[in-house]
Every structure is written in C-alpha cells, then in structure tokens.
Amino acid sequence: MALLTGRTQIFSGDTSIVDTAxxxxxxTRAMDPDGNEYIYMQxxxxxxxxxxxxxxxxxxTTRTVANAQGRIAIAMAAIAATTSFGWFQVxxxxxxxxxxxxxxxxxxxxxxxxxxxxxxxxVSGDFVVGAIGRSAVSGGVATVExxxxxxQDTAFD
Numbered sequence: 001m002a003l004l005t006g007r008t009q010i011f012s013g014d015t016s017i018v019d020t021a022x023x024x025x026x027x028t029r030a031m032d033p034d035g036n037e038y039i040y041m042q043x044x045x046x047x048x049x050x051x052x053x054x055x056x057x058x059x060x061t062t063r064t065v066a067n068a069q070g071r072i073a074i075a076m077a078a079i080a081a082t083t084s085f086g087w088f089q090v091x092x093x094x095x096x097x098x099x100x101x102x103x104x105x106x107x108x109x110x111x112x113x114x115x116x117x118x119x120x121x122x123v124s125g126d127f128v129v130g131a132i133g134r135s136a137v138s139g140g141v142a143t144v145e146x147x148x149x150x151x152q153d154t155a156f157d
Contacts, residue, residue: 002032015076026059036092043079051116063116069153107133
C-alpha cells in the first residue's frame with residue numbers, strides 16, 4: 001500500500017492499517033509521494049478493501065448503493081466496523097476499486113445495487129462524477145482515477 005506524507009503531520013505511513021482506536025482527527029487528509037489523497041474516517045459494517053463508500057460532513061461512511069447521493073471515497077483496507085478507523089482515497093490512481101464483471105478500460109462509473117461496488121453500465125441518476133475507469137476488470141477489481149467523486153442522484157446528459 002501507499003506510504004503517506006503530509007503537512008507537518010505524522011502518520012503510520014501505511015494506508016492498509018485498520019485502527020481499533022481513533023488515532024487521528026476524523027477528516028484528516030494526507031497525500032502519498034505520488035500525489036494520491038486520502039481521508040481518515042470511521043469504518044462501516046462489511047467494508048472491505050476496495051469498497052466504494054459515501055461519507056458525510058462528520059466523516060461517517062456508508063457503503064454505496066444505487067439511488068443514493070453524496071461524496072464518495074474508496075476504502076484502502078477492511079475497515080469493517082463503526083469502531084474501526086482508517087484511510088479512504090478521494091483523489092488519484094486507485095488499483096483496488098471493486099467493480100462488477102464486464103467493466104471496461106476507460107469506462108464511465110455508475111453506482112449499482114451491489115453495495116460497495118460500481119459498474120460501467122449506464123444507470124440514470126447514478127453516474128459518479130469525478131471518477132473514471134483506467135483498466136478493465138480483473139479478479140473483481142479495476143484501476144480507477146479519482147477526482148473527489150460525488151453522486152447527486154440526478155440525470156446528467
């Protein structure tokens with residue numbers, strides 16, 4: 001996993017670590033040497049590495065599902081309980097994003113009814129703005145590029 005750097009802050013340096021006690025203020029942001037950006041947030045039940053999650057203004061996460069809306073990040077580890085904390089990616093290249101079968105390189109990204117996963121099949125109102133596929137699916141994951149993704153549950157032309 002990526003090593004983190006930041007503005008005069010000290011981190012464990014590993015985005016795959018899951019904390020059972022909160023180690024940083026929720027919403028703390030950090031960047032790795034490649035410019036990828038992460039947010040430290042509370043986990044959610046059943047969250048696995050690569051899950052797509054919504055997060056609110058209090059940095060509480062929920063796994064993505066169709067017809068929902070909000071800011072989106074990708075879990076960097078199995079932060080699988082509300083008593084767990086860890087890093088979620090919001091910007092840059094992510095190589096562990098969960099996608100459905102048939103996902104193609106350079107595909108647009110849409111929410112699905114499968115919690116925590118996305119697809120490239122056009123679903124009205126579920127288009128993820130600020131994310132694009134950068135590889136085809138392989139073993140249920142794909143490389144995606146993130147630019148502070150968000151869904152507003154409205155149709156985009």
